[in-house]
Amino acid sequence: MKESKMNEVYINKIAKFLPNEPIGNDQMESYLGKINDRESKARRIVLRNNGITTRYYALSSDGRPTHTNAQLTAEAVRGLFDERFKSTDMELLSCGTSSPDFLMPSHAVMVHGELGNRNVEVNSAAGNCCAGMNALKYGYLSVKSGNTxxxxxxxxxxxxSWMVADHFSKEVENLKQLEEQPILAFxxxxxxxxxxxxxxxFLLENSPQGDFSLRIEWMEGYSYAHELDVCMYAGADKMPDGSLRSFSDYSSEEWLSESIFAVKQDTKMLDKFILVKGVDSMKQAMEKNGVTPDDIDYLLPHVSSHYFVDGLYNGFAEAGIEISRNKWFTNLKDVGNVGAGSVYLMLEELLHTKELKKGQHILLCVPESARFTYAYAYLTVC
Known part of the structure; x- marks a missing residue:
């Protein structure tokens, strides 16, 4: 049997959708509400450490939802369509998120329903921040193999909608601890x-098109769940032995009284492992593919907070993979932490704010604290 030749895969168009108007730090509590009708003592300290000044909410000023996740996603997808690539040309829709509108049906089929274009293959990638990269890898492998x-x-x-005040039980805030060790605010x-x-x-195709193309050279993913317990979770509670107890094993009364559906994070684990495993996985990905810091023109790291930037840079330097800070590009300050969507939004902004040159290389770097998963993609400007 003749061996099939793998296709090259190109990102030929990028689109985004950010709902409503940007919201400043002093406006946040009016949108999300106050827990127990009390202003948060931690808010200003947390914002000072994460470095975010504006973000976007699919909420009205009085806290009512304006869009579903599926609607947000469909609006971004519609931005890819034009005379050359129509909605009916799409063969595969692969969607990643950590905040689907429903437990079922899947996020991707709901997005497809919003688009209403034609019968297509769909894939839903679940999880946390790496869900967007996992969705990308599914599409990348489909086009590369010739499946689509x-x-x-x-x-x-x-x-x-997960963050509004009435979803949270009473929290005890220790301002002195937050001042002395910002990680405790996580x-x-x-x-x-x-x-x-x-x-x-992203629109992926098997040939370059339009004014720009980014060829995907490789993608890598690493999970440390075999050695580390859960760090970030929702719809569960963490037991003393580190195991998770699912919402389905709690009574409906406990769902509210125990804040079972609130997003939670084990701050001690986050502080101890997020950077260490990020450096380890980054080095593995670079060595496996023969990439050195000199082969990277732009590094797009999805950091949840500017609190981590210096530690990550120093960790890379100590591991012998120092990437000069002038190559780093983030938009966390203006857009906020959009989880699975952050790397898409970073790359879209890079293309519109920097003069990229053919032959330059971009490394996408996405960590996920849920159980310490990391994803990477290496792109060439064509």
Whole structure:
């Protein structure tokens, strides 16, 4: 049997959708509400450490939802369509998110329902921040193998509806501890001042098209779940032995009284492992593919907070893979942490704010604290 030749895969168009108007730090609590009718003492400290100044919510000013996650994603996807690539040309829709609108049906089929274009293959990638990269890899492998000629891949979040005040039980805030060690703010209240809504979409094809193309050279993923317990979770509670107890094993009364559906994070684990495993996985990906820091023109790291940037840079340097800070590109300050959508939104902004030159290389770097998973993609400007 004749061996099939693998296709090259190109990102030929990028689109985004950010709902409503940007929201400043002083406006946040009016949208999300106050827990127990009290202003958060931690908010200003958390915001000072994460470095975010504006973000986007799919909420009205009085806290009512304006879009579903599926609607946000569909709006981003529609931005890919034009005279050359129509909605009916799409062969595969691959969507990643950590905040789907429903437990079932899947996120991708709901996005497909919003688009209403034609019968297509769909794939839903679940999880946390790496869900967007996992959706991208599915589309990448489909086009590379020749299963489809194109794929639309997305990353999105609508976390604002999870963050409104009446979803949270009373929290005890220790201001002195937050001042002395900012990592302690990474709990339920921290996440209220971090997470943002939005969606990004890539069009993947098997040949370069249009004014720009980014060829995907390789993608790598690493999980450390074999050695580390869960760090970030929702719809569960963590037991003393580190195991998770599912929402389905709690009574409906406990769902509310125990804040079972609130997003939670084990701050001690986060502080201990997120950077260490990020450096380890980054080095593995670079060595496996023969890439050195000199082969990277732009590094797009999805960092949840500017608190981590210096530590990550120093970790790379100590591991012998120092990437000069002038190569780093993020938009966390203006867009916020959009989880699975962040890397899509970063790449879209890079293309519109930098003069990219043919032959330059871009490395996408996405960590996920849920159980310490990391994803990478290496792109060449064509």
């Amino acid at each position: 000629k194109n794929a639309v891949c997305t990353g999105s979040e609508r976390m604002s 709990n339920k209240d921290f996440l209220r001042w971090m997470l943002s809504d939005g969606a990004g979409a």
